[in-house]
Amino acid sequence: MAGPGDSPVTGLRIPPGAERPQVPATGTAGPPGGGAPDGGAPDGGPRTRPPARGLRLGLAGWLRWGWRQLTSMRTALVLLFLLAVASVPGSVLPQQGIDPAAVTQYYAAHPALAPILARLSLFNVFAAPWFAAIYLLLFASLAGCVLPRTFRLVGSARQLPPQAPRNLARLPLSASYRTDLPPGAALESAGQLLTAKRFRLRTGDGWVAAEKGYLREVGNLIFHIALLALLGAVGMGGLFGYKANRLLVVGDSFANTVTALDQYRPGRLVSPADLQPFSVTLNNFTASYITSGGQRGQPSSFNAAVSYTAAPGEPVRHDSLRVNHPLDVDGVRLFIIGHGYAPVFRVTDGTGRVVFNDPVPFIPVEQNGLTSDGVIKVPDANPTQLGFAGVFLPTMIDVGGRLQSAFPAALNPRVSLLAYAGNLGMNSGQPQSVYQLDTGGLHRLPIAPDPLAVGQSMKLPGGAGTLTFTGYKQWISLAITYDPGQLPALIAGIAALAGLLLSFLVRRRRVFVRAYAGEDGATVVDLGGLARSDAAGGFESEFAGLAAEFSGTQDGRRFVQVVARPEEPGSHDHDSSVRGASNGDPARGEASLRDPALREASLRDPALRDEEGE
Amino acid sequence: MTLAVTACAGGAIAQSTPVSNGTSFVPGGPGATLYQPGGRPAAPSVSGTTLTGQKLTLAGYRGRGLVVLNFWGSWCAPCRQEAPALAALASHFQAGEVRFLGVDIRDSPASAQAFLRDYRIGYPSLNDPGDEIALAFRGSVPPVGIPTTLVIDRNGRIAARIVGGVSYDGLKALITQIARPA
Numbered sequence: 001m002a003g004p005g006d007s008p009v010t011g012l013r014i015p016p017g018a019e020r021p022q023v024p025a026t027g028t029a030g031p032p033g034g035g036a037p038d039g040g041a042p043d044g045g046p047r048t049r050p051p052a053r054g055l056r057l058g059l060a061g062w063l064r065w066g067w068r069q070l071t072s073m074r075t076a077l078v079l080l081f082l083l084a085v086a087s088v089p090g091s092v093l094p095q096q097g098i099d100p101a102a103v104t105q106y107y108a109a110h111p112a113l114a115p116i117l118a119r120l121s122l123f124n125v126f127a128a129p130w131f132a133a134i135y136l137l138l139f140a141s142l143a144g145c146v147l148p149r150t151f152r153l154v155g156s157a158r159q160l161p162p163q164a165p166r167n168l169a170r171l172p173l174s175a176s177y178r179t180d181l182p183p184g185a186a187l188e189s190a191g192q193l194l195t196a197k198r199f200r201l202r203t204g205d206g207w208v209a210a211e212k213g214y215l216r217e218v219g220n221l222i223f224h225i226a227l228l229a230l231l232g233a234v235g236m237g238g239l240f241g242y243k244a245n246r247l248l249v250v251g252d253s254f255a256n257t258v259t260a261l262d263q264y265r266p267g268r269l270v271s272p273a274d275l276q277p278f279s280v281t282l283n284n285f286t287a288s289y290i291t292s293g294g295q296r297g298q299p300s301s302f303n304a305a306v307s308y309t310a311a312p313g314e315p316v317r318h319d320s321l322r323v324n325h326p327l328d329v330d331g332v333r334l335f336i337i338g339h340g341y342a343p344v345f346r347v348t349d350g351t352g353r354v355v356f357n358d359p360v361p362f363i364p365v366e367q368n369g370l371t372s373d374g375v376i377k378v379p380d381a382n383p384t385q386l387g388f389a390g391v392f393l394p395t396m397i398d399v400g401g402r403l404q405s406a407f408p409a410a411l412n413p414r415v416s417l418l419a420y421a422g423n424l425g426m427n428s429g430q431p432q433s434v435y436q437l438d439t440g441g442l443h444r445l446p447i448a449p450d451p452l453a454v455g456q457s458m459k460l461p462g463g464a465g466t467l468t469f470t471g472y473k474q475w476i477s478l479a480i481t482y483d484p485g486q487l488p489a490l491i492a493g494i495a496a497l498a499g500l501l502l503s504f505l506v507r508r509r510r511v512f513v514r515a516y517a518g519e520d521g522a523t524v525v526d527l528g529g530l531a532r533s534d535a536a537g538g539f540e541s542e543f544a545g546l547a548a549e550f551s552g553t554q555d556g557r558r559f560v561q562v563v564a565r566p567e568e569p570g571s572h573d574h575d576s577s578v579r580g581a582s583n584g585d586p587a588r589g590e591a592s593l594r595d596p597a598l599r600e601a602s603l604r605d606p607a608l609r610d611e612e613g614e
Numbered sequence: 615m616t617l618a619v620t621a622c623a624g625g626a627i628a629q630s631t632p633v634s635n636g637t638s639f640v641p642g643g644p645g646a647t648l649y650q651p652g653g654r655p656a657a658p659s660v661s662g663t664t665l666t667g668q669k670l671t672l673a674g675y676r677g678r679g680l681v682v683l684n685f686w687g688s689w690c691a692p693c694r695q696e697a698p699a700l701a702a703l704a705s706h707f708q709a710g711e712v713r714f715l716g717v718d719i720r721d722s723p724a725s726a727q728a729f730l731r732d733y734r735i736g737y738p739s740l741n742d743p744g745d746e747i748a749l750a751f752r753g754s755v756p757p758v759g760i761p762t763t764l765v766i767d768r769n770g771r772i773a774a775r776i777v778g779g780v781s782y783d784g785l786k787a788l789i790t791q792i793a794r795p796a
Contacts, residue, residue, distance in 0.1 A: 252743070253743065253744035253745070254744065254745055255744060255745035255746060255748065256749075257745055257748045257749045257752060257756060257757070258756060258757065258758045258759070259685065259719055259720075259745065259757045259759065259760050259762070260719075260720065260745040260748060272752070272756040272757075272758050273752050273753065273756050275752065275756075277749050277752055279744055279745070279746070279749070281744070312746065312749060312750065346724075349728075353728065353731075354724050354728075355724065355725065355728040356722075356724055356725055356728070357722060357723075357724035357725075358722040358724065358725060377689070378725075378728075379688065379689075379694065379729075380688060380725065380728030380729050380731070380732045381728070382732070426691040426694050427691070427694045427695060428695060429691050429692045429694065429695025429696070429779055430691055431690075431691050431692060432691055434689060
């Protein structure tokens with residue numbers, strides 16, 4: 001993440017405590033940690049001390065060491081990898097925040113394992129403390145790496161080209177010509193030409209240094225700033241955003257307020273009053289299923305027709321939610337993440353009163369037939385509270401005495417219930433799930449769970465009451481997400497990409513000009529060119545063109561020759577790069593004088609060296 | 615896992631969303647927030663239909679004593695636990711002194727009426743199937759869980775909020791304290 005070259009300070013460091021003593025302080029090794037606290041020489045660094053004394057580096061030293069470790073690219077990459085690994089359970093296991101019903105199903109399927117997984121936050125990976133730890137460390141690592149680099153890049157982008165080296169013929173590209181103009185005039189004309197070509201100029205005694213391609217640094221800068229902005233945007237989403245779920249039966253409405261949400265996970269700085277005050281009514285829901293082939297029963301399309309108001313008193317608008325077509329209200333997005341059936345029951349209690357008349361959402365336990373589980377609680381039935389647990393089968397078939405659902409559409413809907421009476425455990429005030437029946441205080445009523453068709457009733461024994469299956473509705477489960485960092489993150493991501501492209505495509509290149517009086521009285525103009533070696537080619541011809549242009553405008557005489565030298569002394573396969581762009585004269589034999597160390601020292605300013613390190 | 619149970623207060627919601635209504639409140643016990651007379655947010659104008667089909671506005675209660683506004687649902691276990699206390703307090707205080715009003719959240723009329731019968735609750739309850747009443751309180755004291763109980767003073771300003779079930783003695787003391795002339 002940290003650009004092509006990492007700073008020298010972020011390389012691998014040896015922890016102070018692990019350093020070996022190079023020169024024993026005394027002839028005999030003392031006890032570990034022994035020795036006089038003040039006995040060491042004042043200039044004695046940790047390098048010359050026994051291991052135990054490395055601790056005397058002090059808190060500041062350790063902090064500095066830790067910070068360097070944290071902000072190294074290696075750590076950032078390891079953390080990035082960890083983050084990726086840590087997200088795996090989020091896609092393998094059902095997640096509380098995405099599909100709470102699936103978590104419930106998982107609990108039912110794995111009663112022993114589920115509590116252990118829950119303790120490890122594996123059902124809520126993205127809110128887990130260990131996930132936050134990785135994320136925050138990565139954030140700190142990236143910020144700590146990118147921020148100082150940004151400052152350095154600003155410096156590098158503002159820097160003037162370095163002084164012209166003495167011997168321009170040693171540069172990767174060089175040329176020379178003679179002119180009758182005096183050296184000063186030749187330099188001036190060359191400088192004007194370079195300025196016209198938008199080179200940044202620096203002049204000295206008998207030389208001109210010019211540099212172009214600062215856009216590369218700008219691109220680099222954009223990349224780094226965008227990276228920081230991206231981090232900020234992600235953090236902003238976490239602070240000011242929220243996620244919620246809501247199950248909505250066809251015909252029902254809800255408003256985006258905490259009490260109306262089934263699950264509500266606010267960002268750190270979100271208060272209940274910050275929720276966008278929209279209301280949504282689900283008018284209709286249709287689902288189509290594949291009717292044949294291996295994918296029979298798989299959903300092929302959804303359509304939820306909704307009407308909504310952005311705020312109380314605002315006009316009512318209509319929309320439909322489909323796959324990949326969420327509803328967007330005020331920046332809040334509503335997705336369908338599940339759907340199912342809510343059979344409607346009417347319960348008359350022992351006293352003859354209707355004590356329940358409601359659709360009850362049943363939760364699918366399998367997708368091919370949408371067999372769904374659910375419970376009905378009738379806490380205000382008299383003389384005793386009533387409870388029911390059972391299944392809804394959209395298309396019931398009987399396979400060898402065992403009931404199952406053959407298709408997700410409601411072609412032959414049946415509901416099969418067990419009836420309970422007694423104490424539901426609700427009156428004690430202990431919150432309980434609406435999807436689970438606490439049978440601890442209940443006893444099962446002796447009545448066979450015959451599947452009921454719409455309109456059929458189940459008369460409970462002992463005059464406890466009657467349940468009627470009066471119909472069914474469909475429900476959808478909505479994920480409500482608000483992430484104010486999303487758009488900034490997208491913009492920052494695009495900017496980062498653009499900056500990276502810019503820094504790859506633009507090469508920074510320098511042209512040096514020296515003019516001096518030759519032996520024959522004419523002025524000798526030496527040109528030298530240096531470009532970043534890792535960017536795409538083209539500088540050679542640009543340099544040759546420049547040389548020809550200088551020579552032409554200055555009435556240059558005799559030859560202009562451009563010599564290209566391979567950048568790396570050891571790379572013989574680059575010999576073919578020795579080409580004359582104009583009338584080449586290999587007789588100059590410039591390829592012999594190579595002093596890479598000298599060249600490095602004279603040509604590269606610290607900012608560029610920093611970049612070219614890798 | 616538990617769709618509706620999380621909306622039932624006292625639990626995670628109440629804890630994860632601290633009240634941030636400025637500087638003028640002092641915590642008055644677990645789940646309770648007391649607003650000083652100078653910093654009481656105005657209760658919104660709320661109107662609706664009661665479970666028995668009557669039109670009712672909160673503004674009609676203004677100047678006729680305190681109002682105890684209770685958000686509840688028959689499906690909500692803590693609401694069932696606090697119901698006897700509310701019913702008893704409603705008959706303890708004179709109607710000219712303190713009036714009780716319920717707001718029934720995410721409920722159906724059949725279940726809600728069975729609840730009212732069961733707990734012998736005599737005061738009216740507004741039906742709030744689309745959460746409009748809960749939403750109306752977003753600018754002042756948004757209910758962050760069910761049950762939530764608000765005590766509204768004579769001037770129509772919210773003097774206290776209790777998130778989670780109330781006890782007879784606790785709510786009685788709170789009402790008495792707020793009713794005392796300043």
